[in-house]
Amino acid sequence: MLARWCLFRVELGAGLIKIRGDRAWRDLTALDFHHETQPLPGPLSWHAHRAPRWWHRVEVAGNHVTQLVVPFAFFAPQPVASWAGAAVVLTQLWLVVTGNFAWLNWLTVVLGLSLVSDGSWAVVGGWFGLGASAGPAAGAAPDGAGGLGGPVAQVVVVVAVTALLLVLSRRRRATSSRGGS
Numbered sequence: 699m700l701a702r703w704c705l706f707r708v709e710l711g712a713g714l715i716k717i718r719g720d721r722a723w724r725d726l727t728a729l730d731f732h733h734e735t736q737p738l739p740g741p742l743s744w745h746a747h748r749a750p751r752w753w754h755r756v757e758v759a760g761n762h763v764t765q766l767v768v769p770f771a772f773f774a775p776q777p778v779a780s781w782a783g784a785a786v787v788l789t790q791l792w793l794v795v796t797g798n799f800a801w802l803n804w805l806t807v808v809l810g811l812s813l814v815s816d817g818s819w820a821v822v823g824g825w826f827g828l829g830a831s832a833g834p835a836a837g838a839a840p841d842g843a844g845g846l847g848g849p850v851a852q853v854v855v856v857v858a859v860t861a862l863l864l865v866l867s868r869r870r871r872a873t874s875s876r877g878g879s
Contacts, residue, residue, distance in 0.1 A: 783813025
């Protein structure tokens with residue numbers, strides 16, 4: 699419950715700051731310039747900046763929904779909480795790809811993943827051929843402590859995505875230093 703409360707505060711707080719503090723977020727124009735001016739551009743920030751204006755409006759509106767409406771679903775019963783967690787994770791991963799706020803995105807991803815129920819993880823695992831056995835094995839980890847949605851799996855996913863972004867970032871830097879685009 700503490701993780702849900704923390705995620706609720708992070709997401710709702712970020713949404714309220716945007717709505718109250720900057721007219722560009724209220725009129726849906728903030729991402730017309732954000733990708734270009736952010737402090738930590740990612741490997742795809744250049745492309746995100748050049749997206750059509752209508753797409754930037756969709757991004758801002760989606761961000762408002764994810765940060766101002768979805769957090770209230772964190773406290774709903776399953777599967778609503780799982781869907782809310784997935785929405786936050788997808789939004790944060792989009793932020794990581796188009797530019798990031800370093801550790802804050804990854805902390806929010808881990809908190810969002812904690813909302814996803816074990817049953818939802820089993821369904822997702824089935825899509826990738828990682829189906830679970832029919833019942834819990836003797837001596838198995840307690841519910842939520844291991845398996846596809848456990849903390850170890852979450853750390854592995856965060857490390858793998860971080861490594862991928864580092865490789866993409868280095869490749870882009872190497873290309874741009876040779877005069878490529």
